[in-house]
Amino acid sequence: MRPTALPSTPGWKAESAETFRLAVPLVLANLLQMLTYAVDVIFIARLGAEELAASSLAVSIIGFLLWSLSGLTGAVAPMAAAELGARGPALRPIRRAVRMALWLAIASGAVASVLCAFAEPFMLLTGQEPQIAALAGSYMNLLLFSLIPAVAGSVLRSFVSTLGRPFFATAITGLGIFINAAANYAFIFGNWGAPEMGLQGAAIATLLTTSLTFLVYVIAIARDPRLARYHVFGFFWRADWKRLGELVRIGTPIMLTIMAESGIFAAAAFLVGLFGAAQLAAHALALQIAALAFQVPFGIGQAATIRVGYFHGARDALGVGRAGWTSIGMCLAFAVPSALVLIGAPELLLRIYIDPELPENAALVTQASIFLVVASAFQLSDGLQAVAAGALRGLKDTRVPMWIAIFSYWVPGFGLAMGLAFMLGLEGEGVWYGLALGLSVAAVLLLWRWHRRGALGLVTYAPPAL
Template identity: 55%
Template sequence: MSAAVLHPFQAELRATLRLAGPLALANLLQMAVFATDVMFVARLGQQALAASSLAVALIAVLMMGLNGVTGACAPLIAADIGRRSNAVREVRRSTRMALWLAVALGLAGIGLCQFATGFMLATGQEPELAREGGKFLGILSVAMLPMAVANVLRTFVSAMGRPVFATVITALSILVNIAGDYALVFGHFGAPRLELTGAAIASIITASSTVVAYVVAILTDRRLRRFHVFGRWWRPEWHRLRRMLVLGLPISGTLIAEGGLFSGAAFVMGRVGEAQLAAHTVALQIAAFAFQVPFGIGQAATIRVGYHYGAGNREGVGHAGWASIAVGMTFMSVSALAMFTMPRLILSAYVDVSDQANAAMVGYALSYLFIAAIFQLTDGLQAVAAGVLRGIQDTRVPMLIALTGYWLAGFATSVALGLFTRLGGVGVWIGLAVGLTVAAALLVARWHRRGHFAGLAAA
């Protein structure tokens, strides 16, 4: 059957898969970059893994917030293209202002990370863990600047119909990161053995090489080159910058609320016990790995819905949104089944499950993975629903929903059950499930009622 005679929903489903596939794969590959760090650091011992997890928990929240602001260029670019396919000037302005924000916020993030040790101590972490984690984060934070720039360039190439560039570049970054970790963490290839410091330096090298790769790709591709996104980089576009902040700050608040839920859980887990924190780190890596697919679908949904929103196509907006949700739910059903049926096999990719020294950590991790399997559907649903709402440039109410779901419901439950009952770490993970479920239900309800606030018919 040709695309010309497909039902509009089926056609949109295909278009969403074509865009979401490379983006989801790029997200999975990015998680593989992070996973290689965990695998190398885990071999330095439980304390090194716990210390690095505290640092990564903090920088993850900061990067989510930063990428939320700069990521507002995605719905803006998509809407401009939807209104006029040859919107070269508008796309260039949005990308340029997003790069400005990436540099400014990246530098601010580096400055904040220098106070990490004091923050960790203030949250009740063990002094040695806080000192080691703070030192690690102080170096790792330098990677925030190139990571922020790379995220903007990735958004640009994806919105321009070149998402495969993100996939290829991220795949290459895995090789760079593995080589850097192998050389600098354990002292191979004639490099000094730097352990945690080496892992941080390897991350900086990887992020910087990723930016270089995107620049080369943009300058060598005929379609991308004509936008001249690096031309007149010093020229401000204040109206576009203000619009990006209006949309981006609530997106940032939403992502910080979500990331803060998981990072906050890590700090709660640090007070429960070191073995529980190490198990939480590994289990969360696995859950986060699966989450990258619906997150990529949500990114694609923002662009697909944004195209139709800019064109004033009400029916297209509805088809694009529901198609994205259907794709996300299908995948998360598969990932939930995998976690239910083979948790030990999945866990063995990160730690030696047969080593008696890891017995306690493995036991805790298996319990957490069981809960993760339960909340896979709602985790994916909230990610895609947030993406489709961004496509119609609805960001303020979703931010309030995130704060309500993740913190008033989720984090409060984690603290109550984790610190004041015998459930301990399991209680913390029950709180994560509660927060994700509440947020998912409210976001889908918001999407269903979009015609009441966005001038759209309920298609």
């Protein structure tokens, strides 16, 4: 039976416009978030190489935890979208879902903060230099307090985006950049009457930024009529164990998927580092450029979760399909030209970070250019797997995609990386071929699962009839 549209089902053109309207501010917010991290690096680098090394170790740990916990609590987006699609404003169900997501943010953030308190002994255990580990530990002892407001802020970001206010996320993230820069300037170097705290001042800046960002979200929600009527902070002490359990059930596979993907890239850095500092530096530069480009399909995937979740809640099979395929098509429209840029103009992109004309950078440019050519495959496979996973999350399908990700990254992906790097002597280039294969396998399997969503029982309601 061919699906027919409900009266409220948008056509392809209208769906494209809605997805674009939702995705653009989310993409901008992701790009601005990366710029926030860049601001920290710019200021800390002025303190010296040891401080920069120490901060990078601490940020690698806390960033891994923050990204993972944001995936756990981010399950509130498909839950709220489904309620919105099913029953209009759905004030009480959405309020309770957001409340439980904030509970989960506080609880998981507290556990992660305790783990961060042991950062210095962990670094020593992994063979880091004692002086660097000590600096990183003192930095982390302040930085860990930013985890709870950061994770709670990501919950409110999901809420405002799902409720049709994604530009709040863009504006507030942009404001956070200025807060972060000003606080770094003040507390690292002792400007504007603030104490000179060095590396610990950077941690204070991050804590102030995450706390004030969360506060701005609270104020924006309270002052916006559409958002304020949900009273998401009302009766905050009341538990809804059923919704909390659903958040954990949907969010835990998302968190583990993020851990699997970030883990394979961390392992890739370790493998490339075995072939010398030049290859590792080239790997870092190429990966930074690829990560920047990835923020576009990542934002489209976030939009796909919300749009698919809305139609899933409305039990609109045709709307579900249009929302998912529109996002996938939008991803391809970006990924193809960006891949061509990586292939055709690698030196232009590298010029953002280094001067390709300097003789001492010749080997670095050559190696990084090779990596960027391989990264052009990332623009297709990494983007498609991110958007397909986002569409499946809109159907609250997270467990099987988790296993797909773990298998794809760590069996064919890591296996090929090891084989090409060591057995065939391709070194860092072989590692990148392995990354490309892992992401490609994940993209194919996730797209197949999305295509077969009806036959697999992910969409159980019959196509609507006129």
